[in-house]
Amino acid sequence: MTTLAHDRYCDEIAHQVGQLRAVVTSGADLSATVPTCPDWSLEQLVRHTGGALRWVDTLVRTRADEDVDDDQVPLGDGPEAQGDAAALDAWLAETGELVVGALREAGPDAKVWTWGWERSSGFWARRMTHEITVHRADATLAAGQPYEVAADIAADAIDEWLQIVEFGQRTDPDDAARELRGPGRSIHLHATDTTPGLNAEWLVELTEDGVAWRRGHEKATVALRGPLTDVMLAFYRRLPLDSPRLEILGDRELLEFWLARATFG
Numbered sequence: 655m656t657t658l659a660h661d662r663y664c665d666e667i668a669h670q671v672g673q674l675r676a677v678v679t680s681g682a683d684l685s686a687t688v689p690t691c692p693d694w695s696l697e698q699l700v701r702h703t704g705g706a707l708r709w710v711d712t713l714v715r716t717r718a719d720e721d722v723d724d725d726q727v728p729l730g731d732g733p734e735a736q737g738d739a740a741a742l743d744a745w746l747a748e749t750g751e752l753v754v755g756a757l758r759e760a761g762p763d764a765k766v767w768t769w770g771w772e773r774s775s776g777f778w779a780r781r782m783t784h785e786i787t788v789h790r791a792d793a794t795l796a797a798g799q800p801y802e803v804a805a806d807i808a809a810d811a812i813d814e815w816l817q818i819v820e821f822g823q824r825t826d827p828d829d830a831a832r833e834l835r836g837p838g839r840s841i842h843l844h845a846t847d848t849t850p851g852l853n854a855e856w857l858v859e860l861t862e863d864g865v866a867w868r869r870g871h872e873k874a875t876v877a878l879r880g881p882l883t884d885v886m887l888a889f890y891r892r893l894p895l896d897s898p899r900l901e902i903l904g905d906r907e908l909l910e911f912w913l914a915r916a917t918f919g
Contacts, residue, residue, distance in 0.1 A: 658810055660762035663779035664754050666807055667707075670786040671750030674700065674793055678743050682797035685737065689795050690892050696796040700742060701732040703789040704749045710778045711753040714760050718767045753782065771821050784811045791892050801883070805849040808886040812843065812856060815889060816867045819916045823864040830915040834860050839908055842874035843889065845882035854882050858912075876904035889913075 684697035708730045712722050724730055733741040762776030770777055787803055794801040822829040845854035857872040880900040887893035888900055891913055
């Protein structure tokens with residue numbers, strides 16, 4: 655599957671950090687519960703996201719050949735002050751500069767440890783793009799603010815999510831995705847808004863050998879239709895299937911079965 659250019663991911667991480675900082679400094683209640691991550695407050699969500707970026711900065715900057723413990727990540731937990739929007743904002747700003755700088759300096763092909771299907775700095779540029787893109791959606795939900803994301807990023811986020819599920823099936827026998835097997839079932843994702851040159855439709859097949867997927871318009875057991883951003887959010891379990899912005903055609907139970915088992919982390 656073709657991915658976006660390395661510089662595109664770096665640019666988007668910088669953009670998303672700026673957008674997340676805007677949520678932090680908007681006057682939003684940092685103690686508010688995040689509806690899509692109910693174990694976290696908004697501040698905990700921001701600290702988690704920034705901590706993940708700083709962890710990747712450490713991995714890439716040191717060209718780590720194995721996992722790095724959290725206690726090796728400078729300021730990985732965030733600023734000492736709790737409930738301080740200004741301190742959290744300053745920490746996020748520095749975080750973005752660090753990780754984007756490390757990724758740009760490394761380029762896409764530097765050898766770096768990852769948990770995934772390739773060992774490269776490019777893997778982390780893509781992963782962190784979608785980490786912060788989706789968690790910013792969580793943050794805007796907690797703050798009651800609108801959310802938008804560029805079409806190429808939303809489409810690539812769906813691609814990466816499918817690759818993660820496929821990878822989990824192959825490598826982790828205890829992953830919940832192991833249940834996503836069996837013949838004759840398929841899911842079609844269909845973005846109803848169009849962007850010139852962007853194929854924003856997917857067919858996901860649940861086969862005996864595991865998940866198989868491709869971009870394209872094909873008949874399926876169930877179809878999920880809606881604007882691309884909303885399809886992405888629903889597929890990441892950030893938007894309920896009952897949303898009026900979505901349409902489901904066919905076997906809804908299959909889509910719910912998928913969403914309950916296509917997990918990560």
